[in-house]
Amino acid sequence: MERNWNELKQHVRYRELLQLCQRRLAGEPEEINDRTALEQIEAVVLGSPDTKNCSHEEKGMVIRRLFLHLRRTLDFLSPYAQDPNVTEIMVNGPDLVYVERGGDMIRLEESFDSTEELEQLIRRIGAGVHREINEANPILDARLEDGSRVSAVYKNIALNGPILTIRRFPETTLSMEELIRWGTITQEAAEFLEELVRAGYNIFLSGRTNSGKTTMLSVLMGFIPPDERLIVIEDSAELQVETSGRNVVRMETRSANVQGRGQITIGDLIRASLRMRPDRIIVGEVRGAEIVDMIAAMQTGHSGSLSTGHGNSPAGMLRRMEAMFLAAAEYPVESIRAQIAEAVDIIVHMDRLGDRSRRVMEIVEVLSCEQGEISFNPLFQFVPGKGLNAVGNGLVHKEKLEMKQRYTTDIPGSGEKKQGI
Numbered sequence: 001m002e003r004n005w006n007e008l009k010q011h012v013r014y015r016e017l018l019q020l021c022q023r024r025l026a027g028e029p030e031e032i033n034d035r036t037a038l039e040q041i042e043a044v045v046l047g048s049p050d051t052k053n054c055s056h057e058e059k060g061m062v063i064r065r066l067f068l069h070l071r072r073t074l075d076f077l078s079p080y081a082q083d084p085n086v087t088e089i090m091v092n093g094p095d096l097v098y099v100e101r102g103g104d105m106i107r108l109e110e111s112f113d114s115t116e117e118l119e120q121l122i123r124r125i126g127a128g129v130h131r132e133i134n135e136a137n138p139i140l141d142a143r144l145e146d147g148s149r150v151s152a153v154y155k156n157i158a159l160n161g162p163i164l165t166i167r168r169f170p171e172t173t174l175s176m177e178e179l180i181r182w183g184t185i186t187q188e189a190a191e192f193l194e195e196l197v198r199a200g201y202n203i204f205l206s207g208r209t210n211s212g213k214t215t216m217l218s219v220l221m222g223f224i225p226p227d228e229r230l231i232v233i234e235d236s237a238e239l240q241v242e243t244s245g246r247n248v249v250r251m252e253t254r255s256a257n258v259q260g261r262g263q264i265t266i267g268d269l270i271r272a273s274l275r276m277r278p279d280r281i282i283v284g285e286v287r288g289a290e291i292v293d294m295i296a297a298m299q300t301g302h303s304g305s306l307s308t309g310h311g312n313s314p315a316g317m318l319r320r321m322e323a324m325f326l327a328a329a330e331y332p333v334e335s336i337r338a339q340i341a342e343a344v345d346i347i348v349h350m351d352r353l354g355d356r357s358r359r360v361m362e363i364v365e366v367l368s369c370e371q372g373e374i375s376f377n378p379l380f381q382f383v384p385g386k387g388l389n390a391v392g393n394g395l396v397h398k399e400k401l402e403m404k405q406r407y408t409t410d411i412p413g414s415g416e417k418k419q420g421i
Contacts, residue, residue, distance in 0.1 A: 003058060005065075005110050012050045012062055015113065020044050021066050034071055041066045065110070073128065075121055076110050077166070081148065087168055088210075093161030094118045103356035115155060118162045122152045125164075131255060141255070143236040150236075169214070173240035176219050184212060185360045186388050189380050193363070196346060197223040199404040200304035206317035207350035212358035213308040214238060214284070216350060220306060224280055228304075231273040233266055234284035249276060266290040270297055283307040289328035291321055298343035303400065314347040314364045318374055334372045341369040345397065360388055367396055 003011065024040050025032065032040075045051055045063050054062070065076055072078040080086045080099050088100035094112035098105055112118040126133045126140050133140040138154035144166070153163040176190050185193075196203065197220050205213045205220075218240040224230065229247040232239060237252050251273070256263035266283060267290035273281055274297060281302050286294055286309045298305050311317030318340060325336045349362040365377040377396050382388045395401070 005061065008054075008058055008061060009065075009113065012045075012048065012054065012058075014062065014065075017044060017048060017050075017062065018066060018069065020048075021070060025070060034067075037071055038063075038067055041070070073124060074166075075112075075117075077121075080108075081144075081146075081166060081168065084170075089164075089166040089168075091118065091162075091164040093158075093163070096160075115161050118164065119155065122154075122162055122164055125150055125152070132257075141236060143238065143252075147238055149238050167238075169238055170240065173218055173222065173242065174215055176222075179216070179219060182357070183387070184216075184358050186380075188390060189360060189363060189388055192379070193220060193346075193348065194223045195401065197304065197306075198225060199400045201345040201400055202298045202303060202305050202343060203346045203348060204317060204344055205306075205308040205348050205350065206311035206314060207308075207361075208310060208312065208352070211350040211352045213350055215358075216348065216360070217282070217284070217306060217308055221282060224304065228279035229277060230280050230282060231276055231278040232282045232284075233269045233273060235266065239282070239284055249273075249278075267293045270294055273297075274300075274302075278302060279304070281305045285309060286321070286324070288324055291324040292328050295321075295325070295339050295343045299339065311349070314349050314362055314376065317347055317349070318344075318366070334369070337372065337374050338369040341366055341374045345400075365396060 021041050021044050024044055025037055028036075042063055045059060045066065051059055051062065068076045068078050074081050077089055077091075077097075080089050083101070086099050086101045090098040090100075091112075092098070094115050094117065097108040097111055099108060100106075112121075122133055122140065125144070126142060129142040131140055131142055133152055133154055135154060135156045138157045140150065140152040142150045144150060147169055149167045149169075151165045155162045176185070176194070179185050180187055180190055193203075203220065205217055207213045221230070221239070222242060226246055230241075230249070232241055232248065232250045234251075235253050237250060241248060241250065243250075251269045253266055253269065254262060254264040266286070266288075270281065270283065270290055270293040281294075281297050282305065283290070283294055284307070286307050294305070294307060309317055309320060311320050321340055322333070322336055325331065325340070326333070344366045347362075347364050347366060348360060349364075350358060351361045352358050359382055360380070361382040362378065363380040365379055367375040367377050369375075377393055378391050379393055379395065380388055381391050
């Protein structure tokens with residue numbers, strides 16, 4: 001009967017094998033490649049008296065684990081970080097490791113040998129992106145080389161030990177056709193949003209965590225005309241941005257150093273972007289005081305801006321924007337609501353359903369703020385069993401669409417279009 005990992009590592013005295021391998025590899029005269037390292041690890045494992053009565057599969061498991069620990073940044077998590085079907089890796093302390101694969105949550109049999117081993121991994125990740133995590137700086141938000149987003153919390157504020165979460169994103173940009181095929185959105189709604197993006201409507205994507213907002217934002221960015229200059233601002237760069245042949249500037253926030261200096265916020269980057277001659281400002285997510293700068297940018301001629309935020313509904317998204325605004329600046333509530341209503345044209349609300357599918361639930365037009373309340377014009381709504389359908393209301397504010405059509409003329413005999421002057 002095959003032993004699980006916890007039983008096996010005790011039987012073979014894994015910590016002693018690890019130390020033997022470390023000494024063997026450290027004794028090499030120069031930097032060695034993976035193949036040589038694997039051969040050395042195999043020699044240690046196969047020569048150990050503790051592995052003599054282990055099965056071939058068990059010996060292979062020990063060799064694999066030692067190799068990943070000594071030669072891979074993410075230790076035994078590395079294969080899952082390279083699996084295209086794994087979208088999330090969740091480590092809840094040293095003993096509980098989960099992955100989300102194909103929409104299913106799976107608990108792994110493998111675990112970290114100690115809290116110290118997990119802490120070492122988290123510090124190694126932080127060092128790779130020039131960020132520190134320790135008891136004085138217990139929270140880490142970072143990005144791996146492949147674009148995966150990393151969030152870690154140190155043991156002094158996480159009661160069940162150090163916490164590590166790695167969210168992976170598709171290596172290639174998804175297309176709207178794929179989202180339509182998966183049922184995330186309908187053809188009719190997709191064509192409608194494409195028209196709005198091209199015309200320069202300010203669009204906010206709302207929804208809870210893991211509802212598909214970032215994916216949809218990446219797809220909508222693909223509809224922006226190629227001759228426009230984009231400024232893309234994110235906490236951690238995760239948007240799939242097509243930069244080949246396009247006028248794109250990408251900026252990322254920076255945390256404060258150990259002396260508490262050098263922090264660059266999303267608000268700082270939005271203000272800096274206004275001096276870069278942007279046609280469109282794309283903010284990966286608005287979650288705090290930067291809402292003031294984002295709304296100001298939308299109100300001052302930067303049409304076609306796109307962003308996301310956490311909200312349980314379109315109305316809930318606007319209430320959160322209002323609360324963020326109030327926390328950042330002392331303005332009358334009526335004035336804040338009027339500014340938001342003037343700046344935001346469309347809200348696309350997304351959610352993740354019980355079957356783990358991601359869906360566009362609502363598309364609404366933000367009309368105006370009258371008597372202190374923001375009014376909506378529902379355009380599309382998801383109904384269980386019927387899907388996402390137009391509710392029959394037409395777009396009220398058509399000025400941007402009409403302006404786009406008015407200044408786009410056909411070039412005779414070419415089938416192409418050019419901008420009017």
